[in-house]
Amino acid sequence: MDELTLLRNAHDEIEPPSDAAMAAAKAALIERIEAESVVGAGAPTAGRSAAGRPPREHPWRRRVGFAGLGTVAAGGVIVALVATNVLGFAGWRGGADAAAAAVLHEASVAAIANSDPVVGPGQYLRIDSSAVYGTTVGGSAGGASASFLTIVEEELYIPADRDDEWVWIRPLSSVYETFGPESEEAARLSMEAVTAGMGADYVERLRAPRGEFYGSPALHDPARLDSLPRDPHRLLNQIYTETAGAGQSPDGEALVWIADTLRTGAVPADLRAAMYEAAAMIPGVTVTEEQANLDGRVGIAIGRLEEADGARQDLIIDPATGQLIGERRVQTRDDGFGFPAGTTTSWTAVTTSVVDAAPEGGTPNGRHDDQGCVKGEQPGSFDCPNKR
Secondary structure, eight states: OOHHHHHHHOOSOSOOOOHHHHHHHHHHHHHHHHHHHHHHTTOOBTTBOGGGSOOOOOHHHHHHHHHTTOOGGGHHHHHHHHHTTSSSSTTTSOOSOHHHHHHHHHHHHHHHHSOOOOOOTTOEEEEEEEEEEEEEEEOGGGOOEEEEEEEEEEEEEEESSTTSEEEEEEEOOEEEEOOSHHHHHHHHHHHHHHHTTTOTTOEEEEEEETTOGGGSOOTTOHHHHHHSOSSHHHHHHHHHHHTTTOSSOHHHHHHHHHHHHHTTSOOOHHHHHHHHHHHTTSTTOEEEEEEEEETTEEEEEEEEEETTTTEEEEEEEETTTTEEEEEEEEEOSOOSSSOOTTEEEEEEEEEEEEESOOOOOOEETTSOOSSOOEEOSSTTOEEOOOOO
């Protein structure tokens, strides 16, 4: 059984270990490794000569196995420690470089010091997001593919009582950037297909209790966010568990998970602080740009390059306030699908504010109203062509 399987089966309801428990666990693990290594190396025993024992394992091999949590000799101890949340991936295989870790720690402290805006009774937390996504078309039957970027600007209104109805305003995407004649033509045809029959000014409005749009909980679901550990070690172990087997690597997917959750804009300060500290324990995380401009706002970019596909995931943070400015994904080499090296293939910029009202109209999930909404293709979804 590998470490990802162990983590997937671990439970999170156990209280985080004390410093004394951690120290004892580490000591027990090291003692078990040393004891098993000596026995496995053929230490002299009754009825067995020193001359007949197998070669002793090189010390560096034991250290490598210990760092990667893969030492067979200590397997029983590791199983027990992982199962009780004393041990996991978090922090045992290195972490972010010193500069990135310092920025993330500073942002974590600032997130706690600068409390979230207070949303009073009857008010809403308004989250404005500008999101750019990469689109690739063609490439089938040996044909060339073409890629372009689209942008969409959305508004999300979260009530003070998060069990009440949330409101989501979703206009259509528009072309943001193209890369040559083939890309321009692909973008034009794609936009024509999207707007056919509804017009370029189509806006979808959704209303749903607890933000369960389209009939299912989302990343910003309050119950989900409340259930996440605030201890950075336990949080990162849970992230590794939830993302096991996804993405190009466990570390890369862990940072993507953090970026996806933070960009919702609904993560409370204490959890945001824990996520920054968790990111500091992910190997390969570095400062990628000290003055990163995202949609007119400047912060420090912290990211990780995935060597397998040349994509780099960045978080852009204002370390003075602990606020996430946004996140982005940068293609550091040609990907073969039309995105040149250096292209930011996706990004999301987020701003939050407190407002006294949410837009009227739209439809609650689960029923029709008189706003011209019709059932969408997905269960629990509605298309609402009313204009803003």
